[in-house]
Amino acid sequence: QVQLVESGGGLVQAGDSMRLSCAASGRTFSSYAMGWFRQAPGKSREFVAAISGSGASTSYSDSVKGRFTISRDDAKNTVYLQMNSLKLEDTAVYYCAGRTYWILGSNPYDVNYWGQGTQVTVSS
Numbered sequence: 001q002v003q004l005v006e007s008g009g010g011l012v013q014a015g016d017s018m019r020l021s022c023a024a025s026g027r028t029f030s031s032y033a034m035g036w037f038r039q040a041p042g043k044s045r046e047f048v049a050a051i052s053g054s055g056a057s058t059s060y061s062d063s064v065k066g067r068f069t070i071s072r073d074d075a076k077n078t079v080y081l082q083m084n085s086l087k088l089e090d091t092a093v094y095y096c097a098g099r100t101y102w103i104l105g106s107n108p109y110d111v112n113y114w115g116q117g118t119q120v121t122v123s124s
Helices: none
Strands: 004-007 010-013 018-024 033-039 046-051 058-060 068-073 078-083 092-099 118-123
16 A cells, blocks of 8 residues: 655745655555646646656646656655746645556546645735
């Protein structure tokens, strides 16, 4: 069983930066694809970014491409989401996601493990 624990959320102003972290338990973390999804009030959960088990491949939604960067440190069993130039529409609960496969796409039904979520609120 893998447990994912997010941290780093909070309240920021538009244009600011924030980094989210997701600490994972389990000895096979390095082989798992990891990602971030988000869910705003009244909306469905949507894909944000993913990184492959090797760390060699990353993917982003069009809405965050060029502003967000996903990375991983397998020595620390941690995946990060660096968010720059935050916008009001980035406000959501952000969920860390893990898949027992080397790559993760944008379909939330492919996710095997979810974190509890961390709130990110961007104000004007």
